[in-house]
Amino acid sequence: MFQSTVRAGTRRRGLASTCAVLAVAGAAVLTPGLSATAAPGASAGARVVQAAPGPLMNYAVNVVQANRGQTLKAERAIEAAGGSVIESYAEIGVVIAQSDNANFAAALRVEKSIASVGATRTAPVAATDPTFGVHDPLANGESGKGGKTPKRTAAPSVETPTSVTADPREGEQWDMAAIGATQAHQITDGSRDVLVAVLDSGIQGDHPDLAANINASASADCNSGVPDTSYAAWQPTTSDHGTHVAGTIAAARNGVGIVGVAPNVRLSSVKVVNDDGFIYPEAAICGFMYATATGADVTNNSYYIDPWQFWCDNDADQAAVKTAVDRAVQYSQQKGLVNVAAAGNSNIDLANKTVDSSSPNDTTPVLRAIGTGGCEDIPAELDGVVTVSSTTQAGERSSFSNYGLGVIDVAAPGSRILSTVVNSGYGLKSGTSMASPHVAGVAALLKSTHPTTSGTALVTLLTEQANDVPCPAVASTCVGTPDVNGYFGEGLVDALEAVQ
Structure with missing residues (x-):
């Protein structure tokens, strides 16, 4: 389900009959x-x-x-x-x-x-x-709809704003100041050649703060397991979650509403959330493969894949699905993508899991031990994925945020974040869902300033540039060093350093 604190026709043939x-x-x-x-x-x-x-x-x-x-x-x-x-x-x-x-x-x-x-x-x-x-x-x-990554030319030098005028509600965005985005925008708003795929519940295509930055030709609905590229298909239906995430990444600098971390980059809406709020594996796999095929540079994944909060290697079904998702993720990363994912909102130490009582969430949950058996939150815990925890305006770990030494890569603001919502509006949301798009935006700025750099190298830059946040003195559950710990990973991401 979504990693936020608020839950947000072709003919079938060849199916076996009961007497097949x-x-x-x-x-x-x-x-x-x-x-x-x-x-x-x-x-x-x-x-x-x-x-x-x-x-x-x-x-x-x-x-x-x-x-x-x-x-x-x-x-x-x-x-x-x-x-x-x-x-x-x-x-x-x-x-x-x-x-x-x-x-x-x-x-x-x-x-x-x-x-x-x-x-x-x-x-x-x-x-x-x-x-x-x-x-x-x-x-x-044909060999499948995944296709090949289109050839991309190197992006030109990033656009330097001739003048920077604050949008009307930019002063309410404490999160942008916290990660240095406000200062970064004095240097650049990012490159139009950079594409961030938002794997989520859809993006309002005509939102006044988003419309100019949405690449409709790279957008699709993946819920069936097959991309539907029609405009209506990738629009939000029952949730404004994806629209909120999109605004944090790239709300335009246009004199309207707010400004995103990288307000000049492009967005694609890759819908992987169905109307009941579930993200099933076939939708996520389609999402990663479609983002790769359409030339995305970064994906944002503010969800965990249903119906298991943790997918375990000691279960045949779960292990097979986990392998399939991992193959899609690793393939996308080999093609140069940076995949960013929310850590989750259960206040769990992901490095020391013990039990899960919330899965499966599409039928009847059962209490199960998960301390062994290779049980992981996917996609957040897959190799190479940038896993993000959430911080408050005071710079503390958000009380809901998952954590874990060796699991959390970086941290970003995720409590009471103002961003775009459906019906062309704006609203506050909290969750690691809101932290992850800040990191996706910083990754987009990095790609803008380092257009020929590989995705793996961009991740290295992202973590090296993060600002150290030590464990709180009274937090016994935070382990590690001042440089790297279970609450904040390598630290708070830095948009300003990303563009310097």
Whole structure:
């Protein structure tokens, strides 16, 4: 769900019916209670297994090797197991599938080309969910919608403002002064060639403080697992969360309302939150891959992926999904993206997790031990992702903010942040959701001033330039050194140093 303190048509084909028969050449896929018989007309050794009727579910399927051939084998196995391919990413070896066969995952797990399979949720795909498009893996020889990152030319030197005039409500933005953004704007507002993808609930496209900075051609709704690039699709519906996040990153300097950290960079709205406030794995994977394909330089991720607050390696379904998301994240980072994520709002020490009582949140939560088993908040705890904790106007850790030595990379303001909201308005919100976009904005300024620098190097600069914030003297839960600790990581991000 969102990392804030306020919770914010294509035709389906090929689904297995409750009496579908699965044909698996050369092997018997046996499940307790099912019988295997020879298929009429099948070659010697072929077996068929009666499918078990079950709820309609989505799955992440990871192939052993990320290439076209192995991915095609997985797609064929999915069809044979009574499933449909929603989307296929040969470049990372991940296929998103859908099936109403209760034995779908078990049938695929015996395939040599498939490394792991996992359900992306615990609740069935509802009739009210977005219609899931079905990708034809053999159409036109395409390898998936992920595509290649467009060639980008080096950005020109950043634009220096001829004059800096405060927008009407800029004086209320304590957060901008705290990270040196107000001073940074005397030097530059950032480059128009830098694109920040906001993976969230959508951005109001005609908001007077955002419209000039939104790149509509790079925006899409990913909730179905397949990008829908129509304008209406990526607009907010039930939440203004994404619009608020967007304003913090890049509200324009235009004499209206507020000013963002990088008010001259561009934004794309990549909608990954459904109308019930859930961010399912297939939407997040689509979001990372689409942001990469459209040439984003930075992504902001103010959420954790549902339905598990922590995805664990010792559970087959959760481990497979975690692998699929991680492959998308690592791929984006290899292509040069900086991924920034909120740490979460449960006041948890992420370095010393013990129990989780809130998951799964799409059905009935159960109390479970998570001290072992490789349980992680995703995407925040994935390798290379910049994980952000929240601070108050007094410079303290926000009481709701998660923390953890070795987990938190940097800190940023996240309490009572004024930013844009839907209906062309402005409002205050609190959460690590509000801290993360400050860091995404600083990363955008860094990219503006270092246009040819890799994403990995930009992350290094981001952390090196952060201003040390030592642990409070009375905070026993804050461990580390004055330079690096569990509350603030490497420190408070510095927008001014990013542009010098």
